Every structure is written in structure tokens, then in C-alpha cells.
Amino acid sequence: MLAPQPSISPQERERAARNLLIDAAAATAIGALNSGVVLLALAIHIGATNSEIGLLAAIPLLTQILQAPTVKLVERLRRRRLISVTCVFFARLALPTYAAVPFIPDRDVAAGVLLTAALLHYGLNAVGACSWNSWMRDLLPPERLGQFFARRGVYGTLVSTFATVAAAVALEWTSGSHALGDRIYSSLYLVGFVFGLISTAFLAMVPEPQMPQGGPTASLYKLLLQPLKDRNFRNMLRYLASWQFAVNLATPFFTVYFVRELGFSMSFVLILTVVSQLASVSVVRGWGQLSDRFANKSVLSVATPLFILCIAGMAFTSNIDGMAGRAAYLILLHIVMGAASAGVGLASGNIVMKLSPEGIATSYMAANALISAVAAGSAPIIGGWAADFFAKRQLRLNLEWVSPSGTNALFGLVFTHWEFFFLLSALLGLYTLHRLTIVQEPGAVEGREVVGHVWTSARRTLRNASSVAGLRIGVAFPGGDLIRARQGKRVSIFALLESTKRRLGFGATAMATALDASFREPEPDASFDDLLKQLDKIN
The missing domain is CATH 1.20.1250.20 (MFS general substrate transporter like domains)
Incomplete structure (x- = not known):
């Protein structure tokens, strides 16, 4: 199951590209509905401390370190589709866990569950991303990489726009009552879980070429x-x-x-x-x-x-x-x-x-x-620790004019906490x-x-x-x-x-965009300086 194939036909590659576009659209919806601002909003909703919010913001970044040892895992197992699909499936099991967090009565327990779910979610995603990168490198023809990822980006942008608007409307309703907010946050993560299942299913249908034997x-x-x-x-x-x-x-x-x-x-x-x-x-x-x-x-x-x-x-x-x-x-x-x-x-x-x-x-x-x-x-x-430290401190800047008739305040600024x-x-x-x-x-x-x-x-x-x-x-x-x-x-x-x-x-890269348009089959050993000279002619 999910085993690599010795050969992949052009028709299979075309179907793979379509499945990857659906996977990208569903995965982008998860990001818009369940990550970033929405995740921090959930932490604020349950009353997380600044230190806990800081740790929550750090997890997506620190877990990127897991990709380094994953390189050896990929080389040893040599089954990149299995690694990627397994990791993203278990990573997305964190989404229903997020959905349960608002209903945990104890604030400290709720914050602990939230942080644990985030560690599972982002950690497994980082491991899956490493094998996915290597998988896509061998699956997609080099001359079509730019075109494919451009289309993938367009699909993702469109879905992200609609999902972000939907999340904004939903979060606006959370100001009505705390109980209503619990249900709305839970619903957002359950919807995200459904998108996660769709994304995982279509990713699993993408074939994997066998890794070439190396020395x-x-x-x-x-x-x-x-x-x-x-x-x-x-x-x-x-x-x-x-x-x-x-x-x-x-x-x-x-x-x-x-x-x-x-x-x-x-x-x-x-x-x-x-x-x-x-x-x-x-x-x-x-x-x-x-x-x-x-x-x-x-x-x-x-x-x-x-x-x-x-x-x-x-x-x-x-x-x-x-x-x-x-x-x-x-x-x-x-x-x-x-x-x-x-x-x-x-x-x-x-x-x-x-x-x-x-x-x-x-x-x-x-x-x-x-x-x-x-x-x-x-x-x-x-930063989370420092924010709590500065909560009890402030900086005052006052400009005053002192004369025999009294003291006049000309300018004043007070900086407190944030x-x-x-x-x-x-x-x-x-x-x-x-x-x-x-x-x-x-x-x-x-x-x-x-x-x-x-x-x-x-x-x-x-x-x-x-x-x-x-x-x-x-x-x-x-x-x-x-x-x-x-x-x-x-x-x-x-x-x-x-x-x-x-x-x-x-x-995001003007040079790569120019390459898409003009260098479909570049010289593999072209020097960077030569490449820049060619790009100067284009611009």
C-alpha cells in the first residue's frame, strides 16, 4: 500500500497534477480556517497567558528543525508517499482536538491540550513536508515545475481568500457570547478536519516514482x-x-x-x-x-x-x-x-x-x-515572558515648561506594557x-x-x-x-x-518568474552570473 512505482505513465502524471491541485486547495483552506490568527484567537478565547501564546507562536517555527533528521528517515525507508500521507493524516487528527479545547472547563488543562495538539500538528507536518519535497522533485518534470506551482499558487490564493473571509465573518459572531464563541471555534476546526480528510485522500492517490539508487x-x-x-x-x-x-x-x-x-x-x-x-x-x-x-x-x-x-x-x-x-x-x-x-x-x-x-x-x-x-x-x-515582565512597568516621556508663573506640560508620552x-x-x-x-x-x-x-x-x-x-x-x-x-x-x-x-x-521571486517564461530547458551547469545576465536582458 502506498508503495513506489518503477514507472509512471504521462497519463498518470496528468492525473497526479490534478489531484495535487485539489490537495493544495483543501490544505490551503485548513491554513486559512485553523492556523495563524485563528489559532491565536482560540488561545485568547480560552484565556491563555502571554507565555503560553508565545510558546504557541513558536511551535510552527521550531518544528521546522525536525526536517533535518527526516532526511535520513526518507533515505532509509525510501517510501516518501507513505511517510507524507501518514504524517499529514495523523497531523490533521489534531484538528478535532482543537475543536474540543473550548469546552474544557479548566483553563490550564485547555491551554495544555492546545499546545500539545499544536506540537502534534506542526511537528508531523514538518516531517511530511521533507519527504513531500523530495517526492515532488522526482514526480514532476523539471520543465513543468514552474507552470505547475504557479497554478497551484493561484488555486491556493483563491481558496485562501474565500476561507479567510468566512473565518472573519465567523469570528465576528464570537463577540456575541462566550458560549457562542465556543461553538464557532469548534465548528471552524471541525470544518478544517473535513478539508484535511479531503486533502489527505487526494494526496494518497498521487503516485510515487521509486527513489533512484545512489552510492x-x-x-x-x-x-x-x-x-x-x-x-x-x-x-x-x-x-x-x-x-x-x-x-x-x-x-x-x-x-x-x-x-x-x-x-x-x-x-x-x-x-x-x-x-x-x-x-x-x-x-x-x-x-x-x-x-x-x-x-x-x-x-x-x-x-x-x-x-x-x-x-x-x-x-x-x-x-x-x-x-x-x-x-x-x-x-x-x-x-x-x-x-x-x-x-x-x-x-x-x-x-x-x-x-x-x-x-x-x-x-x-x-x-x-x-x-x-x-x-x-x-x-x-x-517574548511571552518579557511581555509579562513589562506588564508591571512603564516608560514616561514628559516635556514641561517651568516659569515663575508655574509649570506647563508641553508634551507627554506614556508607554506601558505592550x-x-x-x-x-x-x-x-x-x-x-x-x-x-x-x-x-x-x-x-x-x-x-x-x-x-x-x-x-x-x-x-x-x-x-x-x-x-x-x-x-x-x-x-x-x-x-x-x-x-x-x-x-x-x-x-x-x-x-x-x-x-x-x-x-x-x-515571490521575480527571477524564478522570468525563468518560467523564458528558460523552460536551461543549461544544468549554467553559472549564477550567466543566469543573471540573461535575466537582465529579459527585464
């Missing part, structure tokens, strides 16, 4: 350790690790701040998420053109401080009078954050690939994924700018030149229509490519670009 495999430990001997790449890893830590120290708690402190509904928080995603998608191609023209480091030197300023800007939200004014301010911040995060996600992914030597790039990308996952995953845990915490996160984010200056990338220019070009382009664009520019910082592990690397097989630059595009999201 002695390289040591996984040595492959992951090799990039750390590269001084410039170590500097890049320090930048990415510090960036992931600073960002994930604060962003997981935005939802808690909006709901508990500012009094906004969960449906409004979902709207903010959609606004940020739309901003990210709309600008990502522009960031790609800037990275081609000015180099990736130059884009990072602009996008990184912009995102950090937005985190600091969160601290001033409570000083705005009126819910309408605060809502408009938060929408503006999320537009800018979405645009900035797209620039960081795109440029950081590109520069990691560019600094990775030809032939051993997979080990460099795997090391980056593991280190980024540790940094990103540890931040919410520390505001203080966000400012601290932004200050830690400034360290990432220091780490970025040490990274060496050929062709990088000053950040002010990039800003000038963006401003000029924006003025031209605004003459015709108002547009907003669009982070998915990936910590996804390149399991499929690493398996090939351990077997001593050369991974082409085309394959790595495609792999990066899938991790960063549909449309």
Missing part, C-alpha cells in the same frame, strides 16, 4: 557544518538570525495587543492580515526589479529599517484618539509592513542563494533554514542593520540610491493610479534538494530557483 551518502552533519566555515555567509546568517529574532519577538503578540488592549474584534485582525498580504503581493515584483538593478543587500538596507519603524510605530497606537483613527493608523502600518516584509523576504532569499557556491548551495540553504528556525522560534517564547515591549523589539531590530553592513555582496549600492529610485517610480505610478507596494520570511527546509546533495547529485540553479520560489510563495 554512499555524504554526512548530513558535514553538509550542514560546511556553510559555517564561510566567513561572509556566517555574517549573512547572523543578520538573518538577528532579524528573525527581533521580528518574531513582537509580531506574534500584535493580535493579543489589538484584541485585549485596544478592544478590536478578531474579524478586524483578520482584515489587517489580508491587507498586509495584499500589500506584499502587489509590491513583490517591484522589489525583484530593484534587487536586479541595485543588488539584494541594497534592497535589504531599505526594507529592513522600514519594517522596524513599523514595529516601533505600534507603540504609538494607543495615543491616537478614537477607534476609527486607530483602525486607520493600523491599516496604514500593515500596508507598509506588508510592503517592507516582501522586500526582506525576496532579497534575503536571493542573497542566500547568490552567496551559496555552485554545486553545494543546498547545504547552505539548509543551514540557513535551521538557524533561522531556531532564532524565529525562540523569540516568541522569550508599547514598552514593542519599542524594545524595535531597538533590538536596529542590531540587524549593523549585521547587514558587514555582509559583502558584489554590486550593492547605497540605500539612499534605492530610496531615490523607489520615490521616482512611485511618483510615476501615482500619476495613473494609487498603488501600494507587498514578508514571507521563509524558514522552510530544502529537504528534497538536500537528499539529492547527500547522494552526490548536482542540483541545477534552475531547480534551486524553483525551490526558493515555492518556499517564498507564489509570485
Whole structure:
């Protein structure tokens, strides 16, 4: 059962592609209805503490580390479909467990069950993802990878949009009563479980080609350790690790701040998420053109401080009078954050690939994924503790004029609890700018030149229509490519670009998009510099 096949016909591959599209649509619905903001909303609903919320936000990131040992599991069993289908099936058994959480009367027990279910859900998904990547690499023809994942992304985007709207409407009803909220959260996860069964069933119908027999495999430990001997790449890893830590120290708690402190509904928080995603998608191609023209480091030197300023800007939200004014301010911040995060996600992914030597790039990308996952995953845990620490502390800034006639208050700001915490996160984010200056990338220019070009382009664009520019910082592990690397097989630059595009999201890499259109059958040994020259001609 679920055994690999010695050969797969073209007709079977076509049916497999259709089944994978249905699987993707159902899996995307699970993500929109049951993960991210909705999962944090459930934690808030049952009264979870900040430390518990921080741990819950850390689990999806820390479990990515499980993909490294899964490489050896895949190579030993050599049955990737069995591993993937089994893992996703048992992972989705966590969804009915989530559905039962609102009805557990003891808050501490409910929080413990929620965290255990999340660990099961995300941990098994990470293991399944590693074998899935290797499976898809051998199943789908290289010349059709770009076209297939583009279609898959379109299907996922459409389903995600409808599912997110449905979740927003449902969460709006939870404000009616706590008992009604229990039933609504439970219903969302039961619906997600149904989608999970559909996704698993169609994934199980996708055939798996037999893994090719390879010679002695390289040591996984040595492959992951090799990039750390590269001084410039170590500097890049320090930048990415510090960036992931600073960002994930604060962003997981935005939802808690909006709901508990500012009094906004969960449906409004979902709207903010959609606004940020739309901003990210709309600008990502522009960031790609800037990275081609000015180099990736130059884009990072602009996008990184912009995102950090937005985190600091969160601290001033409570000083705005009126819910309408605060809502408009938060929408503006999320537009800018979405645009900035797209620039960081795109440029950081590109520069990691560019600094990775030809032939051993997979080990460099795997090391980056593991280190980024540790940094990103540890931040919410520390952030949850820090949030409780700052709950009893505040920062006051007062400007007064003292004269013989008395004292007049000219200006005053008070930062308490979350505001203080966000400012601290932004200050830690400034360290990432220091780490970025040490990274060496050929062709990088000053950040002010990039800003000038963006401003000029924006003025031209605004003459015709108002547009907003669009982070998915990936910590996804390149399991499929690493398996090939351990077997001593050369991974082409085309394959790595495609792999990066899938991790960063549909449309997130301008270079890979150009490849889809113009390099259906690229030279397998083409150098990265030659590839960039060809892409310059396209752009």
C-alpha cells in the first residue's frame, strides 16, 4: 500500500497534477480556517497567558528543525508517499482536538491540550513536508515545475481568500457570547478536519516514482557544518538570525495587543492580515526589479529599517484618539509592513542563494533554514515572558515648561506594557542593520540610491493610479534538494530557483518568474552570473 512505482505513465502524471491541485486547495483552506490568527484567537478565547501564546507562536517555527533528521528517515525507508500521507493524516487528527479545547472547563488543562495538539500538528507536518519535497522533485518534470506551482499558487490564493473571509465573518459572531464563541471555534476546526480528510485522500492517490539508487551518502552533519566555515555567509546568517529574532519577538503578540488592549474584534485582525498580504503581493515584483538593478543587500538596507519603524510605530497606537483613527493608523502600518516584509523576504532569499557556491548551495540553504528556525522560534517564547515582565512597568516621556508663573506640560508620552515591549523589539531590530553592513555582496549600492529610485517610480505610478507596494520570511527546509546533495547529485540553479520560489510563495521571486517564461530547458551547469545576465536582458 502506498508503495513506489518503477514507472509512471504521462497519463498518470496528468492525473497526479490534478489531484495535487485539489490537495493544495483543501490544505490551503485548513491554513486559512485553523492556523495563524485563528489559532491565536482560540488561545485568547480560552484565556491563555502571554507565555503560553508565545510558546504557541513558536511551535510552527521550531518544528521546522525536525526536517533535518527526516532526511535520513526518507533515505532509509525510501517510501516518501507513505511517510507524507501518514504524517499529514495523523497531523490533521489534531484538528478535532482543537475543536474540543473550548469546552474544557479548566483553563490550564485547555491551554495544555492546545499546545500539545499544536506540537502534534506542526511537528508531523514538518516531517511530511521533507519527504513531500523530495517526492515532488522526482514526480514532476523539471520543465513543468514552474507552470505547475504557479497554478497551484493561484488555486491556493483563491481558496485562501474565500476561507479567510468566512473565518472573519465567523469570528465576528464570537463577540456575541462566550458560549457562542465556543461553538464557532469548534465548528471552524471541525470544518478544517473535513478539508484535511479531503486533502489527505487526494494526496494518497498521487503516485510515487521509486527513489533512484545512489552510492554512499555524504554526512548530513558535514553538509550542514560546511556553510559555517564561510566567513561572509556566517555574517549573512547572523543578520538573518538577528532579524528573525527581533521580528518574531513582537509580531506574534500584535493580535493579543489589538484584541485585549485596544478592544478590536478578531474579524478586524483578520482584515489587517489580508491587507498586509495584499500589500506584499502587489509590491513583490517591484522589489525583484530593484534587487536586479541595485543588488539584494541594497534592497535589504531599505526594507529592513522600514519594517522596524513599523514595529516601533505600534507603540504609538494607543495615543491616537478614537477607534476609527486607530483602525486607520493600523491599516496604514500593515500596508507598509506588508510592503517592507516582501522586500526582506525576496532579497534575503536571493542573497542566500547568490552567496551559496555552485554545486553545494543546498547545504547552505539548509543551514540557513535551521538557524533561522531556531532564532524565529525562540523569540516568541522569550517574548511571552518579557511581555509579562513589562506588564508591571512603564516608560514616561514628559516635556514641561517651568516659569515663575508655574509649570506647563508641553508634551507627554506614556508607554506601558505592550508599547514598552514593542519599542524594545524595535531597538533590538536596529542590531540587524549593523549585521547587514558587514555582509559583502558584489554590486550593492547605497540605500539612499534605492530610496531615490523607489520615490521616482512611485511618483510615476501615482500619476495613473494609487498603488501600494507587498514578508514571507521563509524558514522552510530544502529537504528534497538536500537528499539529492547527500547522494552526490548536482542540483541545477534552475531547480534551486524553483525551490526558493515555492518556499517564498507564489509570485515571490521575480527571477524564478522570468525563468518560467523564458528558460523552460536551461543549461544544468549554467553559472549564477550567466543566469543573471540573461535575466537582465529579459527585464
